[in-house]
Amino acid sequence: MFDFKVLSRSTNTAGRVGRLSTPHGILSTPQFMPVGTLGTVKGITATQLKDTNAQMILANTFHLHLQPGEAIIKESGGLHSFMSWDQPILTDSGGYQVFSLGKLNKIDDFGVSFKSPRDGSHIELTPEKAIQIQMDLGADVVMAFDQCPPYPASKVEVEEACKRTHLWLERCVATHSKEDQALFGIVQGGCFLDLREESARRVASFHLPGIAIGGVSVGEPSDQIHKIVRHVAPLLPNEVPRYLMGIGTIREMAVAVANGVDFFDCVLPTRLGRHGTALVRDERWNLRNACFRNDYQPLDTTCVCETCTNYNRAYLHHLIRNDELLGLTLLSLHNLSHLIRFSRAMAVAIEDDCFSEDFAPWQKSSIAHYTW
Amino acid sequence: MFDFKVLSRSTNTAGRVGRLSTPHGILSTPQFMPVGTLGTVKGITATQLKDTNAQMILANTFHLHLQPGEAIIKESGGLHSFMSWDQPILTDSGGYQVFSLGKLNKIDDFGVSFKSPRDGSHIELTPEKAIQIQMDLGADVVMAFDQCPPYPASKVEVEEACKRTHLWLERCVATHSKEDQALFGIVQGGCFLDLREESARRVASFHLPGIAIGGVSVGEPSDQIHKIVRHVAPLLPNEVPRYLMGIGTIREMAVAVANGVDFFDCVLPTRLGRHGTALVRDERWNLRNACFRNDYQPLDTTCVCETCTNYNRAYLHHLIRNDELLGLTLLSLHNLSHLIRFSRAMAVAIEDDCFSEDFAPWQKSSIAHYTW
Numbered sequence: 001m002f003d004f005k006v007l008s009r010s011t012n013t014a015g016r017v018g019r020l021s022t023p024h025g026i027l028s029t030p031q032f033m034p035v036g037t038l039g040t041v042k043g044i045t046a047t048q049l050k051d052t053n054a055q056m057i058l059a060n061t062f063h064l065h066l067q068p069g070e071a072i073i074k075e076s077g078g079l080h081s082f083m084s085w086d087q088p089i090l091t092d093s094g095g096y097q098v099f100s101l102g103k104l105n106k107i108d109d110f111g112v113s114f115k116s117p118r119d120g121s122h123i124e125l126t127p128e129k130a131i132q133i134q135m136d137l138g139a140d141v142v143m144a145f146d147q148c149p150p151y152p153a154s155k156v157e158v159e160e161a162c163k164r165t166h167l168w169l170e171r172c173v174a175t176h177s178k179e180d181q182a183l184f185g186i187v188q189g190g191c192f193l194d195l196r197e198e199s200a201r202r203v204a205s206f207h208l209p210g211i212a213i214g215g216v217s218v219g220e221p222s223d224q225i226h227k228i229v230r231h232v233a234p235l236l237p238n239e240v241p242r243y244l245m246g247i248g249t250i251r252e253m254a255v256a257v258a259n260g261v262d263f264f265d266c267v268l269p270t271r272l273g274r275h276g277t278a279l280v281r282d283e284r285w286n287l288r289n290a291c292f293r294n295d296y297q298p299l300d301t302t303c304v305c306e307t308c309t310n311y312n313r314a315y316l317h318h319l320i321r322n323d324e325l326l327g328l329t330l331l332s333l334h335n336l337s338h339l340i341r342f343s344r345a346m347a348v349a350i351e352d353d354c355f356s357e358d359f360a361p362w363q364k365s366s367i368a369h370y371t372w
Numbered sequence: 373m374f375d376f377k378v379l380s381r382s383t384n385t386a387g388r389v390g391r392l393s394t395p396h397g398i399l400s401t402p403q404f405m406p407v408g409t410l411g412t413v414k415g416i417t418a419t420q421l422k423d424t425n426a427q428m429i430l431a432n433t434f435h436l437h438l439q440p441g442e443a444i445i446k447e448s449g450g451l452h453s454f455m456s457w458d459q460p461i462l463t464d465s466g467g468y469q470v471f472s473l474g475k476l477n478k479i480d481d482f483g484v485s486f487k488s489p490r491d492g493s494h495i496e497l498t499p500e501k502a503i504q505i506q507m508d509l510g511a512d513v514v515m516a517f518d519q520c521p522p523y524p525a526s527k528v529e530v531e532e533a534c535k536r537t538h539l540w541l542e543r544c545v546a547t548h549s550k551e552d553q554a555l556f557g558i559v560q561g562g563c564f565l566d567l568r569e570e571s572a573r574r575v576a577s578f579h580l581p582g583i584a585i586g587g588v589s590v591g592e593p594s595d596q597i598h599k600i601v602r603h604v605a606p607l608l609p610n611e612v613p614r615y616l617m618g619i620g621t622i623r624e625m626a627v628a629v630a631n632g633v634d635f636f637d638c639v640l641p642t643r644l645g646r647h648g649t650a651l652v653r654d655e656r657w658n659l660r661n662a663c664f665r666n667d668y669q670p671l672d673t674t675c676v677c678e679t680c681t682n683y684n685r686a687y688l689h690h691l692i693r694n695d696e697l698l699g700l701t702l703l704s705l706h707n708l709s710h711l712i713r714f715s716r717a718m719a720v721a722i723e724d725d726c727f728s729e730d731f732a733p734w735q736k737s738s739i740a741h742y743t744w
Contacts, residue, residue, distance in 0.1 A: 045420075075666060326414065
């Protein structure tokens, strides 16, 4: 039911083109996953989301457990049916959110108890419960419950989080029993490369159908992200998909793909869209800026998304200036399309062996310009 | 370029099915027009709007004059191009908004001066200027600049507003010079039937390609609306389309159509949608209500709109409860589809001569049930 094939490899990088088969269809890698925290990619219908060429999307177990609760979603026929998305879905485990959003009461090897940021109620999450919730939600890919240390954190703290993450992974594996769902493990270790190595070795030893690099993009500078990715990705099993969590910027995606990472998720394209910012090439444009007031070109003249095909910059400026809902939707649609387009350009460049870490296909001087 | 044909008539009411041809296509009447105040039907793309079966939409001259200004829209290729809507558009004249939203400084026979509700700047509108702005915006149908008295108002006040409206209409007609654009006159007169009669006679005497009943739905009870419509609609010229401004409730639309009105506009379906309310049959459902929490039926089981085809009530409840943008979009889409569907059901019932003022085709006992 799950199958990952590497279809093509780059010779001068570790970049690869792959295909992950899931019960709800294909994930072509390299790929970017839009984030639908509460079972909705904010402001975007399922039909529009398909038009961005999105394949797999991510939803958050932590948020969905708090509202509407996994019982409602299970009764509704599972998350695919609930949110009307018939393509692959991945749920994270809630680990990251427990530590970033919850008011922690207690954490020990058994699990975590915290106050709901929603209504202050007492909530307990354990590896067993996180997996049970994810089985109820019914995504195609589910993530192990991990402890994600903040940045910065001392080596002792990170080491403890790693040990707990590995202990919990064993219990996640023991609990998970849904055949049409793949459980991925998560490598932690913060910015400490020896801890990352040990974590990669331990997580790989479970021989799961996929593996993720977690605990990045938690506040560390981007050269740290690059250092971690360059060090960890080559240590991961070759035959399964590799997922770098929480990354969604052009440069970090290219570096990660060049080091053998297969897919990504990030709230950035939709969050930026809701704040009036558009992704164009590797730039961020604030559409509130007066320079767009009478600019009648498409947002990105090279993009074929719904936004760029139908509307001009002056109109988007007008919508954003007037806090019109449509502006947020149109910019989010473009930003998602942009990162997915970049993913597909990387795939073509890998197939044609003109991919590199500094991949920037919009540049006319790039040998990979034709992929854009 | 403009042509209105009555295709079918009801025998027991004054209801009629018609077709207005415009430079951007057909308006099949009876019909409901979505409102896109600032050149956007809030939260809805042009593609989604077409899926509601919308034909002609309304945009507001007052708002578009304040932002982004007609110069930007004209330079962008006109309103159709600016907002990417290639079907018919009607712009109102700004008269209603000047009196309801502006801080009036002065009103006399020359025109109106007021403070912009946006930035406090001094703005002057005259019949000539309102028409010039609308010619720049480039809609298919434009409305005469009128004085819309509030409710309640004394007979002397309403009479003065009528006289001014007729005086201004003459200047609107003299100013309007765009051949691919039709100018409609507006009948005023408040709740005073003799003033309404006089206004209908005066406006009709201009032999314009369309005529509207204005100054309703300004706060008066619905039996007053019915009284005005029943009295005025039969006095209007037979050979041109008749537009009842600001109406968008099932009952008022049916009464108006039964008295020979052809089309409508109203912000209600989108405004209600943004507040979490759905139109189902002739009811309003608040999707926040806990009864929808685990209701897995489509919103309206008889509706084929994008919302009802793809999502269930529990999901919509979840979105609305969590203030998710998508909830507002999905409810607005359904509400628009609902009123347009009701319009088309009225058309079928008129063609088959089973239409009546109390038309309620969702009732199984209705002889027109098949039209739903």
